[in-house]
Amino acid sequence: MKVGVPTEIKSQEGRVAITPAGVREFTSHDHQVLIESGAGLGSTITDEEFRAAGATVIGTADEVWGESELILKVKEPIAAEYRRMRQGQVLFTYLHLAAGRDCTQALLERGVTGIAYETVQNADGSLPLLAPMSEVAGRLAPQVGAYHLMRGAAGAGGGGRGVLMGGVSGVYPAKVVVIGAGVAGMNAASIALGMQAEVLLLDKNIERLRQADRIYRGHLQTVASNTYEVERAVADADLVIGAVLVPGAKAPTLISNELVSQMLPGSVLVDIAIDQGGCFEDSHPTTHADPTYRVHDSVFYCVANMPGGVPHTSTFALTNVTLPYAVNLADRGWRQALAADPALAAGLNTYDGRVTYPSVAEAHDLELLPLEKVLA
Structure with a gap:
């Protein structure tokens, strides 16, 4: 052939x-x-x-x-x-x-x-050909989020809150909220923890949250995901990473425009789910050359081929x-x-x-x- x-x-x-x-x-x-x-x-x-x-x-x-x-x-x-x-x-x-x-x-x-x-999906529900790029995108998300939290970050979205992910002695670290505890979300949480941020991981699947608890042994917080808890979590977040997936389907919308309007000025939202339509109401695909835009006073990063970077x-x-x-x-x-x-x-x-x-x-x-x- x-x-x-x-x-x-x-x-x-x-x-x-x-x-x-x-x-x-x-x-x-x-x-x-x-x-x-x-x-x-x-x-x-x-x-x-x-x-x-x-x-x-x-x-x-x-x-x-x-x-x-x-x-x-x-x-x-x-x-x-x-x-x-x-x-x-x-x-x-x-x-x-x-x-x-x-x-x-x-x-x-x-x-x-x-x-x-x-x-392509195994009998256990795993997605073997999506997993490696989910790993890459998940690991990239805290990195790009950390960059765009800086005041002088390049891009149409401008700079963020000016918060250092790990903080320093006597100063709080960034609060990072990861929505979705699949492959991308778990990798995002791992890297954010490695950067010494405060990490909150949400998912509807309690067994996934138990797995995260077993792995990270109390170093991150896990919360059952629902509308109320998402709203509570993102209200004072510095960085929100959307990592939800419904195999083959359009991603659900989890963060509305109204909710973004209530977030901290200069907060950053990274939408890993943008390939499947995005999980934030205001998400639309961007490129590595022009990765961000502003919604209210928050910075959106929605690059549709993150691993291509x-x-x-x-x-x-x-x-x-x-x-x-x-x-x-x-x-x-x-x-x-x-x-x-x-x-x-x-x-x-x-x-x-x-x-x-x-x-x-x-x-x-x-x-x-x-x-x-x-x-x-």
Whole structure:
């Protein structure tokens, strides 16, 4: 099978969907890997390294898309890429379709078989292809939050409260509220604790909170999440990190515009859930080049590809988990691969002009084609 890897063209996105080790794995299975020239440079991987591993490096994205049966990407296609997609082509990438009407429509119109990293789901409910980027985003969130709490922080949102995360002797540290105790939230809490902030972790799942208590042994506070407790928690927070996830669905709105108006002046809100529409009412996607904006007197950071800011780490973390699934798709063909692996089958979002993932169909009021019928 011809496997194509184009350069990511989303703003400030330096990740790439394959490494030289991945190329070697595909070629050892007698597949051909076509990589757009320069695709790996953002992750400090050169064309020469890809060639040495057995890839064919070609000049343009049009050639990669045009010649490949299976396309591997990191982020969902953007408008400039829609025309390159074609009927029956398999696209394996993050899609986040519940929050992306235009991309959903493009995949349907072009008849693409879209398999989303973020909805590949194990029997225990875990999301193996989302987890590594949730780790990265979670660990980044306190770092970017700490920066934007500084008075002189760059960005349209301006500076924050001028609070140091860990405080100093005789001065209170920053109060950090993390909403969501999944992979991203737990990693955010861990880093915030490491920066010596005061950390409050909220989640509806009491067992997750028990797990956090066992790990951190009283070094953070855990609170059962509900409207009342969220309002109490954020009222005097310096930094709020939104890390909620409903697999494949649009994120719930947990912090309203009215609530933001009551927060401390210069407080910072980091929305890790922005890829799925965001969990704050006023959230809208931003970029690494222009990451923040102001709502009332608070700073919002809503970069939709946070791990793209550390592409070397993120590329290797991502491809460590995506590669076995991608090779399976190439070896068996997508239909047999999905039929044999229920976790991978859960990743199918679009097929032959139809939506196959329930949350995406619901988000856009589209008819659902059940997965069982696709694989029958």
